[in-house]
Amino acid sequence: MTTYGTSLARLFQVEPENDWRNQAACRGMDPELFFSPDSFETKQGKDGREDIAKAACARCEVRAECLEYAIKAGERYGIWGGLTEQERRAVVRRRTAELRAGRAG
Numbered sequence: 057m058t059t060y061g062t063s064l065a066r067l068f069q070v071e072p073e074n075d076w077r078n079q080a081a082c083r084g085m086d087p088e089l090f091f092s093p094d095s096f097e098t099k100q101g102k103d104g105r106e107d108i109a110k111a112a113c114a115r116c117e118v119r120a121e122c123l124e125y126a127i128k129a130g131e132r133y134g135i136w137g138g139l140t141e142q143e144r145r146a147v148v149r150r151r152t153a154e155l156r157a158g159r160a161g
């Protein structure tokens with residue numbers, strides 16, 4: 057198991073009752089689908105792995121909560137809320153730009 061994969065597994069081990077994580081569509085799935093492996097991964101392998109993970113996120117009832125958790129926690133790796141790390145960084149950049157534009161306007 058990857059270092060990053062264990063962080064998702066740990067997330068589900070410490071959940072309190074009635075937490076949003078109880079509704080996660082990825083519960084019971086292999087965490088390694090959501091994180092790049094420590095070893096080399098081909099583009100085809102990465103795309104296939106991410107497609108499976110994102111398909112779970114697409115049908116997840118707590119996608120918004122998961123995404124906000126990952127952004128607030130500064131999760132640097134893996135797919136959370138249906139977005140890759142690069143896609144989450146883009147969301148943060150867009151929100152920051154919108155905030156600055158709001159302050160300027």
Ligand code: SF4
Nearest residue numbers: 080082113116122137
């Ligand atoms: S949005 Fe994706 S990663 Fe987050 S809890 Fe749902 S299935 Fe899991």
